[in-house]
Amino acid sequence: AQSVAQPEDQVNVAEGNPLTVKCTYSVSGNPYLFWYVQYPNRGLQFLLKYITGDNLVKGSYGFEAEFNKSQTSFHLKKPSALVSDSALYFCAVRGPYNQGGKLIFGQGTELSVKP
Amino acid sequence: GAGVSQSPSNKVTEKGKDVELRCDPISGHTALYWYRQSLGQGLEFLIYFQGNSAPDKSGLPSDRFSAERTGGSVSTLTIQRTQQEDSAVYLCASSPRGQLSNQPQHFGDGTRLSIL
Numbered sequence: 001a002q003s004v005a006q007p008e009d010q011v012n013v014a015e016g017n018p019l020t021v022k023c024t025y026s027v028s029g030n031p032y033l034f035w036y037v038q039y040p041n042r043g044l045q046f047l048l049k050y051i052t053g054d055n056l057v058k059g060s061y062g063f064e065a066e067f068n069k070s071q072t073s074f075h076l077k078k079p080s081a082l083v084s085d086s087a088l089y090f091c092a093v094r095g096p097y098n099q100g101g102k103l104i105f106g107q108g109t110e111l112s113v114k115p
Numbered sequence: 116g117a118g119v120s121q122s123p124s125n126k127v128t129e130k131g132k133d134v135e136l137r138c139d140p141i142s143g144h145t146a147l148y149w150y151r152q153s154l155g156q157g158l159e160f161l162i163y164f165q166g167n168s169a170p171d172k173s174g175l176p177s178d179r180f181s182a183e184r185t186g187g188s189v190s191t192l193t194i195q196r197t198q199q200e201d202s203a204v205y206l207c208a209s210s211p212r213g214q215l216s217n218q219p220q221h222f223g224d225g226t227r228l229s230i231l
Contacts, residue, residue, distance in 0.1 A: 042224050043206055043208075043224045044208075046219040046221065049217070090158065095160075101163070101220075102163055104160070105158040107157045108157065
């Protein structure tokens with residue numbers, strides 16, 4: 001079965017420092033991976049995706065993610081964190097082809113960036 | 116352009132009442148998904164509509180939950196005889212082609228449902 005794990009419930013970073021939010025996955029076949037961000041009382045906002053091609057994917061707001069097939073990981077990164085990056089981050093994998101493309105989410109990581 | 120629109124944004128109701136939640140997807144998106152976000156269960160898939168095909172209802176937690184999509188656009192999620200464990204945020208998402216698309220799903224802001 002497809003699954004996603006985000007091993008950290010919370011990540012704390014100082015503004016200006018690099019940030020990493022971890023994600024590992026388990027799928028049969030090629031993974032289609034996504035990162036979403038959720039601000040309080042809002043829906044999920046798409047950041048970036050990996051379908052195929054370069055292992056380093058660039059997305060919105062200066063975020064990027066590195067796909068590592070051997071480690072089955074898709075960690076989200078940003079070189080210099082902003083206070084406004086504080087939010088809840090979800091990693092997701094697209095479900096099996098015969099299940100309509102539904103997303104299977106990790107449990108979420110709360111990112112806190114302090115001035 | 117307009118995103119996914121959900122209404123109401125908040126709903127408080129008494130246990131045992133029926134509720135209807137509405138989702139208006141992005142124009143032209145043929146795939147529509149409902150998810151539930153709760154503290155204990157995280158984000159879970161509920162149901163998927165693709166065009167005029169039969170919906171994938173595999174994520175619905177009980178027969179008290181049902182959904183329909185009229186005219187391939189607006190969708191309504193109905194919960195009958197609500198229970199306290201139904202309290203959650205119900206999120207709707209749409210995408211251009213569902214399983215045939217690599218495009219991301221676009222989410223609405225959700226309906227926050229509280230059962231007293």
